[in-house]
Amino acid sequence: MNHHSFIGLETVSSDVALRLPLSFRKLSESKASPVEGQILHFNPIYQGYINLHQSYRPISKMFTDAPRVVATSNVTEKVATTSSQYKMLSLAENSHKPFRLFSACFITQGHTRSLISDPQREAIYFVPVILGEILTKNQGLSFTQLVEKYGEANRSHLVEYFEFLLERQLIFFLEDDWEQSAFPALDLSAYESAPVIEHLILDIGQDTNYDPRIVLEQLKELGVFHVEIRYYTSVSLDKLSYLEALKDTMVKSVEVLLPYQTDYTPEFIKAQKLREKYPWLLQITFFDAPEAQEVKEQHLLLSYTPQTVSSAQHCGKIGYWAFANDLPMITLNQSHNSCLYKTMGIDENGFIKNCPSMQENFGHINNTSLTEAVAKPGFRKHWNTHKAQIEVCKICEFRDICSDCRAYTQNDDPYGKPLKCGYDPYVGEWITNTQLIEQTNLTITQ
Ligand code: SF4
Numbered sequence: 219m220n221h222h223s224f225i226g227l228e229t230v231s232s233d234v235a236l237r238l239p240l241s242f243r244k245l246s247e248s249k250a251s252p253v254e255g256q257i258l259h260f261n262p263i264y265q266g267y268i269n270l271h272q273s274y275r276p277i278s279k280m281f282t283d284a285p286r287v288v289a290t291s292n293v294t295e296k297v298a299t300t301s302s303q304y305k306m307l308s309l310a311e312n313s314h315k316p317f318r319l320f321s322a323c324f325i326t327q328g329h330t331r332s333l334i335s336d337p338q339r340e341a342i343y344f345v346p347v348i349l350g351e352i353l354t355k356n357q358g359l360s361f362t363q364l365v366e367k368y369g370e371a372n373r374s375h376l377v378e379y380f381e382f383l384l385e386r387q388l389i390f391f392l393e394d395d396w397e398q399s400a401f402p403a404l405d406l407s408a409y410e411s412a413p414v415i416e417h418l419i420l421d422i423g424q425d426t427n428y429d430p431r432i433v434l435e436q437l438k439e440l441g442v443f444h445v446e447i448r449y450y451t452s453v454s455l456d457k458l459s460y461l462e463a464l465k466d467t468m469v470k471s472v473e474v475l476l477p478y479q480t481d482y483t484p485e486f487i488k489a490q491k492l493r494e495k496y497p498w499l500l501q502i503t504f505f506d507a508p509e510a511q512e513v514k515e516q517h518l519l520l521s522y523t524p525q526t527v528s529s530a531q532h533c534g535k536i537g538y539w540a541f542a543n544d545l546p547m548i549t550l551n552q553s554h555n556s557c558l559y560k561t562m563g564i565d566e567n568g569f570i571k572n573c574p575s576m577q578e579n580f581g582h583i584n585n586t587s588l589t590e591a592v593a594k595p596g597f598r599k600h601w602n603t604h605k606a607q608i609e610v611c612k613i614c615e616f617r618d619i620c621s622d623c624r625a626y627t628q629n630d631d632p633y634g635k636p637l638k639c640g641y642d643p644y645v646g647e648w649i650t651n652t653q654l655i656e657q658t659n660l661t662i663t664q
């Protein structure tokens with residue numbers, strides 16, 4: 219679904235059993251800083267394992283907070299799959315060789331714990347902060363050198379860490395000097411994609427008086443990949459005929475969100491053969507549905523949720539569902555805003571904005587073209603606000619895989635934590651919706 223082009227990223231094998239070097243560029247020197255006299259404690263928190271099956275830039279998922287992530291403690295099964303095909307490297311036989319984290323794996327240091335994300339295998343692992351530090355600052359050293367550095371008293375902890383990493387094929391050992399420079403880290407500093415706008419959001423409500431076709435007919439010029447259409451009032455599926463205007467555009471996916479009606483059963487929707495009419499249509503989400511369910515039919519996902527959605531104010535919720543454990547998201551988060559970069563929204567009243575929930579507009583769709591709007595000063599104001607600049611997020615272990623929201627922020631601070639994020643990285647815990655409402659005075663409809 220997501221085929222952005224990148225500078226500095228090379229193809230990753232989709233065969234999860236293989237770990238191949240990703241590129242052959244000069245290795246940048248890593249500087250190790252010693253941690254003296256510190257006892258390393260094994261922290262069982264890292265046993266947590268989460269499978270993330272997310273597509274890139276999950277903006278639509280921030281509207282309804284139905285979790286689509288399977289939280290599992292199924293580490294044993296995952297390990298069994300990999301180790302049955304590959305012999306686990308022995309620490310005893312390799313303890314004198316420099317170790318290296320695989321280029322396809324990334325460490326994000328957090329306040330209470332750190333995260334190793336392995337997008338190639340769709341996995342993330344929580345690890346103690348000290349293990350994240352060891353991996354970040356000491357690559358190029360051998361296990362024996364690490365024991366010298368951290369002290370004999372920490373040997374058993376280091377053995378435990380290495381066995382954990384080897385078992386999950388997160389690290390490997392370098393055989394000779396040539397290999398020192400043959401497996402450099404991926405360069406995540408540049409995210410590049412061809413479209414002027416990648417993601418377009420159209421909001422349609424009771425008072426909407428613009429024609430969506432006028433918007434869609436302009437998408438070719440901007441190269442838009444993803445379109446999200448959000449209806450806040452009942453609509454007949456026949457009205458979606460304007461989607462025909464996407465023929466011969468670059469659009470790869472369309473998601474539609476609309477209120478449930480009693481006849482919108484999966485059987486009825488299937489009978490409409492929408493995928494045949496609009497091959498770009500990937501998902502329809504029905505809110506106000508009697509019960510939550512998901513049905514997939516010929517690549518069209520029908521998602522039903524009992525939640526109520528009545529306006530753009532429902533957007534911006536951040537939970538596990540706002541994570542995307544993939545290279546585009548991880549790269550984007552280093553220097554750009556993971557929600558607003560190359561995003562454009564048309565609000566219910568036809569005003570062109572960076573996202574429909576924002577106050578500032580850059581013209582009306584009836585008298586301004588999308589190309590004119592994106593060229594206006596200020597349109598790109600939030601595009602480069604990235605996680606390392608955002609309060610609280612900058613110490614959060616999820617910051618590389620998390621989406622962002624600048625429309626609703628703590629204290630309305632342009633660099634404040636997203637207001638509707640339910641995670642507190644200072645204690646490493648998710649707070650409940652009730653606590654979130656108390657802390658933020660938000661109204662969150664279930
Ligand atoms: S900035 Fe916030 S409100 Fe706007 S689209 Fe992104 S998540 Fe939604």
Ligand code: SF4
Nearest residue numbers: 611614617620639641
């Ligand atoms: S604190 Fe920031 S990075 Fe962490 S989960 Fe919340 S929004 Fe995402």
